[in-house]
Amino acid sequence: MNLLVLVSLLTIPAAISATDLDHLDPIPGYTIIEPVWEIQLSPGAPPIILNGTVQQVQHKLRQLNINAENVFPRNPSKQAITDDSKHTTRSEPNPNFSINVKREIIDCHRFPVARRWAIEDSIDLLQRQGGNPINQAGPASCMRVSCTYNSAIYWCNDLPTANILESWAILATGAQNIISHCFPSPNLDLTVAGQWFHIDYLDWNVIIRGDVC
Template structure:
């Protein structure tokens, strides 16, 4: 069994995100935003499917990145020492760099709590520093599975970089941990059936949205 440090090093070698605005116009995609007052810009990741191979651009969520790499190189997980992207060990994100300003719960439709937590774990596991194009009101969907999405939105007039992808996961976690009943719902009889939603505003002029979405 590989150590978590070795796995992290392998991921660092293949994953690096760049904002779509940094790419040629033909590679940058945008779509009308499902978030009132915000536009959506697809996030493009620069990745390697082979340890010694060229880089390739994959536009979409982190789940789509792994799907594309699987297709480009069916052995890429073994080549980089990654057994399964869904069970990557999450790292702890320090909240010292950022401070939450407010959490709004009475917006959007409920996402699945378990799928949202899985997306947060993925983000916490990916090393590197994400960047988002100039705002205000510029969002990118960084995670989506089982109709449950996480968006990262930049309200700064310039390109915004964060300390880590774990910073996005750290902010999204506030919706799951919120004591506001509007952030949560019970769909069934067990905790796995819980729903979650919300928008977390951070004082550094960026925010994270957790909501139901079409993946």
């Protein structure tokens, strides 16, 4: 079984901006696909199908005059922060995660960096999303499940068949563990980047990286 590690040839920047990221190509050697979300708005109602990142789905729900908070209810104990200066401490692992960390493979700082707080907000959204994520047959198939403030989470499938996970929270687990192991970045700012594998799931992985969004 081949363990594919994606390598960026870019150096780690000190700050993130759309200008810095405009020249980035998709992940080399991988096909990038859009997530497909099946959302049931009420019990017994037929589901609606929306494409895009979790943030794009929220935007489309608002365009349909649907309260996105009813679909992705916010954790009342967590206040959204959109200021890098307000994040000054290392993020701790979520106690609800059950992945055996001794069986992880985490490759840090090999991608353009993402804002840590933006990734944490995306993790919160993914944890609240119901249903089963499905990635098309690989190998080398990557799905950008989240992107906000130029900070993205990817799920990559190297199986020759479609991959169906038990929940979106599994992807949130991988992203959270990247933060736990790869923060702070070498230049000691509030950014993070990395790729997460688990020994039990070597045919798929999670990536945090800077992106354009």
